[in-house]
Amino acid sequence: MAQMSGAQMVCEAIIAEGVKTVFGYPGGAIMHVYDEIYKQEGFEHILNRHEQASVHAADGYARATGEVGVAMVTSGPGFTNAVTGLATAYMDSIPLVVISGQVPLALIGTDGFQEIDAVGISRPCTKHNFLVRTLEELPRVLKEAFYIARSGRPGPVLVDIPKDITVDIGEFVYPDSVDIPTYKPTYKGNKRQIEKAVEAIKKAKKPLLYIGGGVVLSNAYELVRELAKKTQIPVVETLMARGVMGAKNPLLLGMLGMHGNYASNMAMSETDLVISLGARFDDRVTGKLSEFAKYADIIHVDIDAANIGKLVDVDYPIVGDVTEVLEAMLPQLDDVDTDRYEAWRNILKRYDELHPQSYVDSDEVIKPQWAIERIGELIGEDAIITSDVGQHQMWAAQHYPFDRPRQWINSGGLGTMGFGFPAALGAKRAFPEKTVVNVTGDGSILMNMQELVTAAEYKIPVINMILNNHFLGMVRQWQTFFYEKRYSETDLTFQPNWKALAEACGGIGYDVSTKAEFDAAIKDAIKQDKVCFMNVAVNRFEDVLPMVPSGGALFNMMLPQTTKGDA
Amino acid sequence: MANLANERRVISVIVMNESSVLSRITSLFAARGYNIESLTVAPIPDSDMSHITIATKGSSKLMEQITKQLHKLIPVYKVIEHEEMVEKEMVLAKFPIAENLADISVLSAAYNGGVVNVGKEMIIVMVADEPKRVKHFIEAAQRYNPCEIVRGGVVAIER
Numbered sequence: 227m228a229q230m231s232g233a234q235m236v237c238e239a240i241i242a243e244g245v246k247t248v249f250g251y252p253g254g255a256i257m258h259v260y261d262e263i264y265k266q267e268g269f270e271h272i273l274n275r276h277e278q279a280s281v282h283a284a285d286g287y288a289r290a291t292g293e294v295g296v297a298m299v300t301s302g303p304g305f306t307n308a309v310t311g312l313a314t315a316y317m318d319s320i321p322l323v324v325i326s327g328q329v330p331l332a333l334i335g336t337d338g339f340q341e342i343d344a345v346g347i348s349r350p351c352t353k354h355n356f357l358v359r360t361l362e363e364l365p366r367v368l369k370e371a372f373y374i375a376r377s378g379r380p381g382p383v384l385v386d387i388p389k390d391i392t393v394d395i396g397e398f399v400y401p402d403s404v405d406i407p408t409y410k411p412t413y414k415g416n417k418r419q420i421e422k423a424v425e426a427i428k429k430a431k432k433p434l435l436y437i438g439g440g441v442v443l444s445n446a447y448e449l450v451r452e453l454a455k456k457t458q459i460p461v462v463e464t465l466m467a468r469g470v471m472g473a474k475n476p477l478l479l480g481m482l483g484m485h486g487n488y489a490s491n492m493a494m495s496e497t498d499l500v501i502s503l504g505a506r507f508d509d510r511v512t513g514k515l516s517e518f519a520k521y522a523d524i525i526h527v528d529i530d531a532a533n534i535g536k537l538v539d540v541d542y543p544i545v546g547d548v549t550e551v552l553e554a555m556l557p558q559l560d561d562v563d564t565d566r567y568e569a570w571r572n573i574l575k576r577y578d579e580l581h582p583q584s585y586v587d588s589d590e591v592i593k594p595q596w597a598i599e600r601i602g603e604l605i606g607e608d609a610i611i612t613s614d615v616g617q618h619q620m621w622a623a624q625h626y627p628f629d630r631p632r633q634w635i636n637s638g639g640l641g642t643m644g645f646g647f648p649a650a651l652g653a654k655r656a657f658p659e660k661t662v663v664n665v666t667g668d669g670s671i672l673m674n675m676q677e678l679v680t681a682a683e684y685k686i687p688v689i690n691m692i693l694n695n696h697f698l699g700m701v702r703q704w705q706t707f708f709y710e711k712r713y714s715e716t717d718l719t720f721q722p723n724w725k726a727l728a729e730a731c732g733g734i735g736y737d738v739s740t741k742a743e744f745d746a747a748i749k750d751a752i753k754q755d756k757v758c759f760m761n762v763a764v765n766r767f768e769d770v771l772p773m774v775p776s777g778g779a780l781f782n783m784m785l786p787q788t789t790k791g792d793a
Numbered sequence: 794m795a796n797l798a799n800e801r802r803v804i805s806v807i808v809m810n811e812s813s814v815l816s817r818i819t820s821l822f823a824a825r826g827y828n829i830e831s832l833t834v835a836p837i838p839d840s841d842m843s844h845i846t847i848a849t850k851g852s853s854k855l856m857e858q859i860t861k862q863l864h865k866l867i868p869v870y871k872v873i874e875h876e877e878m879v880e881k882e883m884v885l886a887k888f889p890i891a892e893n894l895a896d897i898s899v900l901s902a903a904y905n906g907g908v909v910n911v912g913k914e915m916i917i918v919m920v921a922d923e924p925k926r927v928k929h930f931i932e933a934a935q936r937y938n939p940c941e942i943v944r945g946g947v948v949a950i951e952r
Contacts, residue, residue, distance in 0.1 A: 345813060350824045354867040359812070374867060408809055408870040532861035535854070 228399075232361050233258040233392040236325060239368035241268035242400050245296050247287060247655050248272070249280040249648075253300025254340055255327025258392035260298075272655065272684055275676035277304050279648035281311020281324060281382075282674070286649030288320050289635045290610060290656045292445060294375050295320070300327045302340030305386075306347065310642060313351035315382040317639025318466065319443055321375040322382035323368075328357065330390040344386040353381025358388065361396040373404040378411030379530040380443055411529065415546030415554060423501075423525045423542040424558040430499035430523075432570040433459045436482070439466025439638065440504015440528065440548055442631040449552040450503060451475070456556065458564035460574055462490040464505050466638045469628035479574060480583060483511040484774045485620045488581035488783060489574050491774065495781040496573075500524045504548045507537040508639070517779035527551050581772070583624055584786055592744060594618060594693045594764040598625040600741075601663060601691065604748055609661045610635065610653045614646035614670030617699035620770040622665040644673025650688040651681055661689070661752050668694040668718050671759075675727070681757035682732030689751045690759050692724065695766045703769050707784075724761035733757040798852045801830070803875040803949045804860065806845040809868035810836050817866050818845060827851070827859050831882075831946035842870060848924070848947045877952040883921040883945035884930065890914050892937040900937075904930040915940065 230238070236259050240248060249272045252260040263271050274280040277299045284295030295315075299308045305326045315322045329338040345355045354374050356367045364387070371383040427433055441450050447470045454461050454477045461471050462482040471478040482490035494500070500522045505511070512518040515537060525542040526534045534543045544551055585595040598621050601609070611626055612635040613619040619636055628634050635653055637645040650664040664671075671692050681688060695702075698716040705713050725735025734756050736747035744762060751758045772783040808814045815834055822829050830848040837844050849859065856874055863872045884906075888897055894908075894916060901907050904927070906920030920930050924947055931942060 346816070349817060349820050357813070406867065409867050530865070532858065532865055536858060 228397070229395055230398050231258065231262070231393060231395050232364050232387065233262040235364050235398050236368065236387070236392070237262045237266050237268065238398060239365065239372075239400055240296060241266070243294065243372050245269050245294070248296045248298055249274055249283040249287070249652065250298030251277050251280055251300070251304060253304045253327065255301035255329055255389045256298060256304070256325075256392075257327075258389065259325070259327070259387075272651070272680065274648060274651075274680050276674065277307035278310050278644065279674050279677050279680070281308045281322065282314065282642075282645050282648035283652035283655075284322055284324070285311060285315045285320050286612060286635055286652030287656050288315075288322060288652070289649070290632055290653035292632065293321075294372055295322045295652065296325070297322065298325045300340065301329055301344070302342050304340075305342060305344045309347060309351065312348055312382045312384065314637050314640045314642045314645055316351045316353065318439060318637065319380050320382065321380035323371045323375050324382060324384050326384060326386045327392070328386045328388045331359070331388045332390070334388065344384065348384045351382075352384050353379075355384035355386065357386045358391055361391050361394045364391060365398055365400050369401045370404055370406060374406075374409065378409075412531070412545050413529070413547040413550050415527065415544040415551035417554070419542060419544045420551060420554050421558065423544060424555060426499055426523060426525060426542060427457065427459075427501065427559065428562055431566065432497045433457075433499040433501060433567060434493050434497035434522075435459050435461040436464075436494070436500050436502045436505050437461060437467040437470050438464045438503065438505025441467055441470050444504060444529070444548045446504070446549040446552060447631045449549060449556065453552060453556060453559070456559055457562050458567055458571065459501070460493060460571055462486070462493060464508070464511055464638075465623050465636070467505070467631070468623055468634040469631045472629040473627035474629065479578065481623055482780070483508075484513065484776070485624065485770050485772065486774075486780070487578070487583045487624070488772055488785065489578035491772070491780040491783060492577045493574050494519055495779070497522045502526045502528070503552070504528065506533045512537065513774045513778055513780040517781070581785055586787060588765065591765045592739065592741060592762055594621050594695070594768055595625050596741070597691065597693060597744060597762055597764065598622050598665065600744060601748060602627040604745070605661050605663070605752065607633075609633070609663055610650075610657060612636065612646045612650040612653060612662065612664045614664070614666040614673075615641045615643045616667050616670060617695075617703065617768070617770050618665050618667045618670075618693040620700075621693070643670040647671065647674050647677045647688070647690060650690075651677060651686050654686050654688050663689045663691055665691050665693065667699060668692055668696060668721060669698040678728060678731035678733050678757060678759075685755055687755050687757055689748070690757070692759060692761050693764050694721075694724075694761055695764050695768065696721065697766060700770070706767070706769070707773075707775070724759045728757070728759035733759060736760045739763040799850050800852070801848065801850055802856055803878060803880060803947060804847045804849065804856075804863070805873040805875065805949060805951075806847065806863055806869060807837070807871040807873075808843050808845060809870065810841050810843040811868055814843070814868045815845070817868065818847075818863065821862055821866065825862060827855070831944070833946035833948050846946070846948045873951060875949050875951055878949045879952060880923055880947055880949045881921050882924050882927045882947045883919065884927055885909075885917060885919050885943045885945075886934055886939050887915050887917050887941040888934075888937050888939050890916055892916075897937050900930070900933055
């Protein structure tokens with residue numbers, strides 16, 4: 227039996243879990259662990275320049291790979307800085323283990339230096355959290371943390387370790403398995419319910435596959451594609467599911483919701499059977515609930531029972547992992563009559579022809595949608611796209627030709643500005659051979675711009691494509707529509723010198739205002755081994771359309787001017 | 794069960810008896826805007842579990858959500874939404890010694906209790922009964938100018 231310090235146990239557990247990269251920031255209460263990190267060679271540590279960025283980077287790593295991401299922070303402000311990262315991962319069900327230092331056991335509760343109640347603060351934004359109380363329980367807690375993070379509906383887990391426990395020496399045996407009697411996730415769907423759902427699919431005339439981020443988390447995209455192909459049922463994706471079907475798939479209608487395309491939102495409004503796979507009926511998806519899928523029965527497959535029936539009444543509830551449910555469901559659909567849905571497919575095709583996802587391009591100024599489409603043409607499937615939050619995020623979701631899951635990484639549930647850049651660092655570290663582009667805005671990028679230094683130091687060459695409209699664009703858009711153009715605190719005319727800023731931190735800057743400059747910059751940036759800021763001047767008052775005004779019915783969309791009149 | 798929006802309900806939650814488990818439960822109720830009318834907690838004999846009894850109000854749809862959300866908490870072993878139950882609540886009440894002690898004694902006996910302590914200036918009685926009857930007891934006790942009444946919260950067991 228190996229005798230070692232608590233700090234060593236932390237490192238050994240990280241190595242045993244197969245983690246190759248840890249993102250973090252040292253400080254007083256976690257110093258013993260950092261001392262052991264210095265001595266070991268089992269994993270690399272990336273020093274971000276802010277704890278929030280460390281958690282987002284671990285999150286980006288987790289989303290790109292499907293593995294558990296690991297971040298490490300100190301007590302007090304180190305931990306509180308990490309909270310936004312935890313909440314971001316929690317809302318999108320991303321498996322993370324965040325290890326935080328805590329003041330020594332004897333100091334807990336005394337308002338010690340850099341003491342804060344980490345488990346208290348993080349309780350609502352973690353799947354679970356631990357305050358380690360003895361050295362003896364540390365190996366088990368670490369094992370359980372990784373297990374809880376990745377199993378069932380995944381999520382972030384915090385392990386808060388008092389400093390003296392990292393110093394103490396004891397026996398280390400890392401458990402092989404986990405047995406938590408109170409935690410047994412359901413993976414297999416109920417057989418009878420699945421049979422009923424299959425019957426409903428066969429009886430439906432206008433069925434619709436509604437695909438959410440759970441399909442990505444469950445790595446079920448091939449099964450979903452097979453289901454769509456076999457049944458010829460049209461598909462809508464949520465923001466979190468972009469890439470599941472692949473942009474070229476003829477059955478994919480697009481993204482639904484507040485900024486969904488016309489055909490997708492109309493499909494949801496007119497369908498007679500919603501087949502929801504790993505989606506949770508978020509308010510940005512449903513719009514006005516009483517009008518949502520009004521004519522439909524609902525099949526809801528979700529690993530989290532609490533999601534089922536939370537917002538809409540469900541006719542065929544199936545609690546289980548979408549992979550296992552589809553494996554059971556697919557053979558039962560061998561005899562499905564695909565012609566049955568042909569009329570429905572034709573209706574939706576006409577909707578899409580009537581109001582395709584579109585925008586008015588310009589020769590004078592770069593349109594943000596054009597910029598997204600252009601990077602799609604230039605790097606397409608080789609890229610991983612991360613994004614911040616706002617207009618640029620929606621344009622990327624609408625216009626980028628995603629062709630696989632985990633290619634699109636964004637903060638969907640919490641909507642965290644400042645997520646994209648550090649998440650891109652995590653994704654790039656996981657897939658160094660891929661081009662990683664953070665599609666961002668002139669508002670969001672400043673919220674974690676200190677990561678320029680991290681990216682430069684570790685030579686993590688991610689491209690920050692700043693769609694610069696000198697506005698907090700999405701808020702500006704709402705002010706235009708709903709606040710009589712009172713642009714309260716959204717005008718970002720005062721700006722840094724982006725090129726100089728990037729260069730000052732060891733990166734590269736590009737100022738782009740024409741399509742030719744855009745192409746030249748992106749082609750150059752791909753070849754560089756340095757992080758860059760690509761400052762793209764775009765049309766100031768461009769709106770994200772279609773748009774369902776908040777609280778409105780999905781079928782009441784504001785549409786772009788390019789479309790051919792009302793349906 | 795009728796789907797009355799504000800019907801009173803009792804839930805038993807069996808949890809691992811570990812630190813901060815109670816705060817996980819209460820913070821879930823607070824974060825999701827669920828109401829707690831009363832809450833009791835005590836260890837289950839000869840086990841590493843505790844029994845939490847929560848009285849709350851809401852529709853059956855809300856109860857379903859509460860039950861599912863509780864079940865998601867890692868240390869929660871079992872959630873029982875009571876339908877056919879025996880429900881009891883204990884109450885301690887303190888009266889001035891100058892009040893009619895015979896009346897107070899009879900009253901507490903009528904509600905499954907009795908006198909538990911008599912001092913120089915005060916008499917303390919205990920009753921244990923169904924929540925509805927406890928309410929009646931408290932109303933009746935007002936006549937004797939109680940100095941203090943402490944309710945214990947509901948405990949329930951499924952029949």
